[in-house]
Amino acid sequence: MAFTCENIVYRYPGASTEVFQGLSFRMAAPGFNALFGPSGVGKTSLAKIIVGEIDGFSGDVNAEGMTRLLYSYNMERLPDWSNVGKHLDRVAPASAGGRKDALIEAFGMANFLGLRFSQLSLGQQNRINLMRYLLQEFELLIMDESLANVDEKTRESIILNIKAMFPDRYFLYISHNVVEVSKYCREILVLRGSLKRPQTVSLTGIDIQNHQPLDKDRLEQTMLEIMNAS
Amino acid sequence: MLHRRIYQFLIIFLLGVTLLFGVKYLFGLSDYVIPSPFDLKHTLGMVYKSYGMDVVSTLTVAIIGQVVSIFMALMVGILGRQTTWFGSFIKVAAYNVQAYPIVAIAPIIFILFGDGFFSRLLIAAMICYFPILLSVLGIMSEPVKEIEHFYRITGRMRWQLEVKIRAFENIGKLTTVISGSATLAMAGTIVAEFIAANAGIGYSIRIALYQSDLSKILVALFLIGITLAVYQGLLEVAGNLIRRGWTGGQ
Numbered sequence: 001m002a003f004t005c006e007n008i009v010y011r012y013p014g015a016s017t018e019v020f021q022g023l024s025f026r027m028a029a030p031g032f033n034a035l036f037g038p039s040g041v042g043k044t045s046l047a048k049i050i051v052g053e054i055d056g057f058s059g060d061v062n063a064e065g066m067t068r069l070l071y072s073y074n075m076e077r078l079p080d081w082s083n084v085g086k087h088l089d090r091v092a093p094a095s096a097g098g099r100k101d102a103l104i105e106a107f108g109m110a111n112f113l114g115l116r117f118s119q120l121s122l123g124q125q126n127r128i129n130l131m132r133y134l135l136q137e138f139e140l141l142i143m144d145e146s147l148a149n150v151d152e153k154t155r156e157s158i159i160l161n162i163k164a165m166f167p168d169r170y171f172l173y174i175s176h177n178v179v180e181v182s183k184y185c186r187e188i189l190v191l192r193g194s195l196k197r198p199q200t201v202s203l204t205g206i207d208i209q210n211h212q213p214l215d216k217d218r219l220e221q222t223m224l225e226i227m228n229a230s
Numbered sequence: 231m232l233h234r235r236i237y238q239f240l241i242i243f244l245l246g247v248t249l250l251f252g253v254k255y256l257f258g259l260s261d262y263v264i265p266s267p268f269d270l271k272h273t274l275g276m277v278y279k280s281y282g283m284d285v286v287s288t289l290t291v292a293i294i295g296q297v298v299s300i301f302m303a304l305m306v307g308i309l310g311r312q313t314t315w316f317g318s319f320i321k322v323a324a325y326n327v328q329a330y331p332i333v334a335i336a337p338i339i340f341i342l343f344g345d346g347f348f349s350r351l352l353i354a355a356m357i358c359y360f361p362i363l364l365s366v367l368g369i370m371s372e373p374v375k376e377i378e379h380f381y382r383i384t385g386r387m388r389w390q391l392e393v394k395i396r397a398f399e400n401i402g403k404l405t406t407v408i409s410g411s412a413t414l415a416m417a418g419t420i421v422a423e424f425i426a427a428n429a430g431i432g433y434s435i436r437i438a439l440y441q442s443d444l445s446k447i448l449v450a451l452f453l454i455g456i457t458l459a460v461y462q463g464l465l466e467v468a469g470n471l472i473r474r475g476w477t478g479g480q
Contacts, residue, residue, distance in 0.1 A: 051383065070383055077376045081398055081476055091386065116478055129380075136384050 001065040008059035037191035066139035073144035078117040085113030106161035122149035140170040182222040201229040232463035239459040265445040273445035288430040295354030296415035307366030328360035340426040357418030405469030
């Protein structure tokens with residue numbers, strides 16, 4: 001199972017120039033990977049192309065052996081007609097089994113399941129939203145700023161738990177946080193402006209796991225590489 | 231809310247009547263043109279029972295017409311929300327038909343169906359149907375992307391869920407449109423009765439007009455206004471209860 005984008009060319013409707021001009025990259029193995037780049041460079045558009053929410057592009061998106069590609073983003077809402085606990089119950093497939101309880105624990109949401117979505121803080125809203133995606137069956141999950149507004153410590157705990165719980169799934173984590181991306185991600189795809197060549201640079205992150213000590217020199221080195229590439 | 235509606239109507243009605251009496255005494259108009267306060271009181275005592283029954287008859291037709299039009303507008307609005315050719319056809323048809331004054335079609339309805347209950351009901355329903363339909367179409371064809379995205383990408387979206395999400399997100403607009411359409415339904419019924427029917431307060435106003443009896447017309451207007459204020463107030467209270475029940479009191 002591998003994920004490949006080859007020679008993607010895409011122009012926003014009504015725009016005069018392409019946002020992607022022959023963009024190519026490959027994610028060879030499952031894991032927690034990142035899509036990094038400055039604002040407006042096309043990260044969200046690329047994510048939508050990958051999951052098929054945008055058409056009208058040329059090139060190939062090849063998801064070998066993957067049938068369930070999901071995309072979550074941080075502005076999503078749950079309907080407010082019932083509490084978030086009931087929503088989770090409703091969208092959790094039978095195959096999710098004990099995963100729901102493990103996620104509730106890992107995301108620190110046990111005390112908030114009786115509340116409605118609008119009663120939660122922004123960080124809690126994003127956590128609940130991401131949780132319902134993780135309850136689904138998927139091979140690839142794109143997390144577009146899905147942990148925005150979540151404090152750093154909780155975010156670390158969540159990311160490390162996701163990595164431990166889903167070692168055989170592909171994740172594409174979109175974030176502007178260079179430390180986070182360097183620290184937790186295995187493969188970092190740096191998306192550069194449409195005028196730069198190549199348009200993407202692939203780097204290797206530290207991919208830290210639960211209870212693993214952090215090599216600070218390596219972290220600095222990775223961050224520097226990312227900043228230079230972007 | 232109910233009290234506020236009634237107060238508002240009473241203030242407006244009293245202002246209107248005061249203005250009328252002001253004109254009467256300022257220009258020295260006779261009681262035949264504008265009745266005196268005493269005449270008005272006398273007429274009220276004479277006709278309030280029969281006019282009250284007429285208003286109830288009109289309101290009954292208006293409520294049935296409104297319910298029919300709400301039901302139809304919801305059905306057509308749900309069908310027309312889709313971006314298919316059928317949805318587009320319904321939207322274009324609704325926008326064009328609503329631009330035509332329904333009252334102008336009323337004589338045809340009376341010719342075809344006579345001057346009974348059905349004609350009044352049909353005109354009332356038609357007059358309030360199109361404004362409701364346009365609102366429902368607008369609400370139902372506007373995706374709530376930040377909620378619907380999850381259900382679409384995970385393959386869970388069904389038309390019932392789509393309708394539920396859009397209705398829930400716009401419940402305030404929907405209840406406002408429905409309570410506002412009560413005025414249209416009532417106006418439609420009165421116009422129908424005024425044109426050709428043989429019952430209802432519109433019919434009584436027509437007779438009062440032939441008698442040039444402004445007192446009777448003012449009494450009829452008062453009874454229509456107060457009844458409509460109570461009905462609309464009740465609709466708003468019901469709308470608020472539904473909204474509160476659905477959103478958990480938020």
